[in-house]
Amino acid sequence: MTTRINMNKICQLLDFDADVLLFxxxxxxxxxFKELISENFIHKFYKKTDNTNITVSGIFQNVCINEVNFQAEDITWQSSSEGINCKLLKVGSTNWQAGKLRIKVLTKIISPSTYKESIKLNITVVLEFYPNNPNEPESPLDDIRKMIQAT
Structure with a gap:
């Protein structure tokens, strides 16, 4: 798990796949959880709207602003900055840690090389956990380890 400071709060990137989230x-x-987000995103991205042939991926294939055309290739989607209430149980820990989860979905749109091919989508899901009490030790033994190292 990677830790970084973001918006004056400690952020833990949830990159260890065996940790557990509780909602x-x-x-x-x-x-x-990452897999479900990715599957849901792909489903919605390629879903046809109404009875037309327009898909979300088709909308982003060619974007026109003030008569300037460009193709969207990379889009980042993120949940609200407040985050989602949840608890985290890290492998090796004995306690749940309460906090907020922030989800970022990084999409890379790969345009087809020919008109017969469809747009491809590469999705990366990033989960950021912001603990409510970041000063709590990760393990009850952490305090004992620190005392031993200090002597």
């Missing part, structure tokens, strides 16, 4: 009564391991 009210629902639990997910990090890898499965």
């Amino acid at each position: 009210n009564k629902d639990t997910y391991i990090v890898s499965r």
Whole structure:
């Protein structure tokens, strides 16, 4: 797990797939939660709207602003800055840690080389966890380890 400081709060990037997230009564391991987000995103991105042939991916293929055409290739989507209330159980820890989860979905749109090919989408899901009490030790043994190292 990578830790960084963001917006005056400590952010833990959830990059260890076996950690567990708890939302009210629902639990997910990090890898499965990322997979579900990715699958949902792909489904919505390629979903046809109404009875037309327009897809979300087609909308972003050619964007025109003030008669200037450009192709969208990279788009970052993120959840609200407030985050989603959840708890995190890290592998090796004995306690749940309460905090907020922020989700970022990085999309790379790969334009087709011919008109017969469809747009391809590469998705990366990044989960940022902001603990409510970042000063809590990750393990009850952390305090003992620090005392031993100090002597």
